[in-house]
Amino acid sequence: MKISMRAMILDRPGLPLRLAELPLPQPGPGNVLIEVEACGVCRTDLHLQDGELPHPALPIIPGHEIVGRVLALGSGVAGFRIGQRVGVPWLGWTCGHCRFCAEGRENLCDQARFTGYQIQGGYAEYTTADARYCFSLPDAGDAAALAPLLCAGLIGYRALAMAGDARRLGIYGFGAAAHIVAQVARFQAREFYAFTRSGDDASQEFARGLGASWAGSADQTPPTALDAALIFAPAGQLVPAALRHLAKGGCVVCAGIHMSDIPSFPYSILWGERAIRSVANLTRRDGEEFLSLAPRVPVRTTVQAFPLDAANEALRRLRRGELQGAAVLVMRPRELSASSRHSPT
Numbered sequence: 183m184k185i186s187m188r189a190m191i192l193d194r195p196g197l198p199l200r201l202a203e204l205p206l207p208q209p210g211p212g213n214v215l216i217e218v219e220a221c222g223v224c225r226t227d228l229h230l231q232d233g234e235l236p237h238p239a240l241p242i243i244p245g246h247e248i249v250g251r252v253l254a255l256g257s258g259v260a261g262f263r264i265g266q267r268v269g270v271p272w273l274g275w276t277c278g279h280c281r282f283c284a285e286g287r288e289n290l291c292d293q294a295r296f297t298g299y300q301i302q303g304g305y306a307e308y309t310t311a312d313a314r315y316c317f318s319l320p321d322a323g324d325a326a327a328l329a330p331l332l333c334a335g336l337i338g339y340r341a342l343a344m345a346g347d348a349r350r351l352g353i354y355g356f357g358a359a360a361h362i363v364a365q366v367a368r369f370q371a372r373e374f375y376a377f378t379r380s381g382d383d384a385s386q387e388f389a390r391g392l393g394a395s396w397a398g399s400a401d402q403t404p405p406t407a408l409d410a411a412l413i414f415a416p417a418g419q420l421v422p423a424a425l426r427h428l429a430k431g432g433c434v435v436c437a438g439i440h441m442s443d444i445p446s447f448p449y450s451i452l453w454g455e456r457a458i459r460s461v462a463n464l465t466r467r468d469g470e471e472f473l474s475l476a477p478r479v480p481v482r483t484t485v486q487a488f489p490l491d492a493a494n495e496a497l498r499r500l501r502r503g504e505l506q507g508a509a510v511l512v513m514r515p516r517e518l519s520a521s522s523r524h525s526p527t
């Protein structure tokens with residue numbers, strides 16, 4: 183077995199990631215050692231790099247959409263075997279006894295720790311993870327295509343659930359999460375209306391290709407009132423913009439971990455039992471539900487693959503909105519050539 187690995191490290195906010203050669207991590211009790219096949223690049227990683235998330239465990243290896251193979255088991259690990267493909271999500275550890283954990287809301291745990299933020303993540307050839315928070319993944323198929331399911335898919339799914347039985351959905355920010363949630367929404371016989379940055383014709387076309395009833399820019403008015411709006415873009419001004427398009431009783435769901443300030447707005451656009459809420463993290467139950475639903479839709483992710491050492495380029499393109507679907511780091515060139523757009527999951 184190798185004794186060292188390559189990883190991309192954030193030394194401190196504001197810096198680009200640094201390629202480093204590190205000792206192979208060892209799996210402690212309850213942990214698995216994973217050979218990473220692919221790791222998705224999430225907007226949260228940009229917020230981390232920009233210093234918008236408090237108290238990261240620096241220096242940190244980002245990445246919380248990890249697909250890989252179990253290489254070794256720490257003591258006491260049950261339910262996984264060597265060679266099995268697993269997924270590691272954002273939720274990396276919870277206390278198990280606080281009020282929120284006890285109520286089945288571990289996503290709100292007061293002491294929760296998160297992958298690629300307080301726990302070393304997947305922008306690396308190997309990683310370790312607490313087995314209790316890992317998901318089993320199908321053996322077959324392209325690792326890069328699976329990676330975006332682990333955050334974009336999961337958070338999108340939780341945001342969609344928050345929308346209740348809303349039939350007409352607005353989706354603001356048509357990136358990695360949106361392109362997955364759109365497919366689930368169509369599977370559930372909902373309509374969706376896609377809002378992008380002004381002039382982003384490519385994303386609007388992408389949304390129409392996934393079945394959007396309408397696609398336009400966020401300053402445009404959709405042809406019908408919306409029952410709910412899911413906001414995946416980190417722009418606070420989208421909240422009142424979305425409220426203005428909501429039918430009575432509708433809900434705006436903010437799905438990102440960070441957002442610029444929300445400008446003030448007249449009470450009249452909230453009146454009529456409209457609501458605004460956020461979605462925070464995920465529970466393991468969300469993961470199990472979504473990962474069993476995804477093949478039935480079936481969710482087909484659009485990914486753009488990058489080698490590990492091009493993580494800064496992937497982040498830069500995400501920041502500029504130059505990607506359709508999701509950016510994914512793949513650890514081996516063999517898989518880089520195999521991964522493609524519209525890969526089946």
Ligand SMILES: [Zn+2]
Pocket residue numbers: 276277278279280281282283284288290291292293294
């Ligand atoms: Zn807890």
Ligand SMILES: [Zn+2]
Pocket residue numbers: 224225226246272333334
């Ligand atoms: Zn994420």
